[in-house]
Amino acid sequence: MSLSAGAELAIRTARAAFNRALAEGDLAGVGAVLADKAMLVAGTDSAVLAGRKAQLAVWKRDFASPDRVVYERMPAQVIVSPVAPIAMEHGRWRGVSRTAAADFAAGSYTAKWRCFDGTWRIEAELFLTEECGGIFSV
Template sequence: MKNTLLLLLGLFILSFSYGQDSEIAQILSQRDASNKALRNFDHELNATFSTDDLFITTGAGTLISGKEAQAAYINSLQGPKIYWVRTPDEVLVNPKTLLAWETGTWKGYYENSEEPVVGGKYSAQWTKASGTWLIRSQLFVTLEN
């Protein structure tokens, strides 16, 4: 009886861990695709990785609420074109709430450049309420110039 309980507990932990790894892999794949879209200045494609009610705090503290506001913000940017790359350091998933936390570093690059001109730390909240992991909110803090 004791061995059976230990076996069942081990299988539960293994399946939980595998489930977590699978969810994290999905989020990392979405993040990679979002980074590629930004690198190619495909803001329409990048918007597909977010919920409609997306909320962003930019590195300079500007608040953006919703995809339409995000598009307007991007279109209002003056000067040389910049793309951003987010590099996750940690992703944690809550399978019960279908929410995830991502944190890492971000860097901004001028078009056709490999040298960052700005960067810092970021955090993101992901939701899988729609069946696909999407970004619900992001907070960026500029720490490097």
């Protein structure tokens, strides 16, 4: 297996763990995949969450809600840099309410990853909302 293929597999494995953590409301699992200075730019309102601490505060509040939305990122492509320990992931995302499947938002995303001491972590995620229903309708 090439270094690039190994990195791609590691990133896809980390993404699967991140998705499981989101589905299970596992705050520590989410935090384990985020870099300290991870940035998130939300899809619809372009809200910016700067840093792991800020993101975890939002996820903690979200996980506490009984009618919370469960988000999933579905990677279509991972491009590993041949010159630095970084990679880009492109794919689709979807968020669906646990209590009403008609309440959803979905679209495209891009994520930048960096390998820190042998562990791939998310440095940035950028979302584009392309479809929505129910309470998410704009």
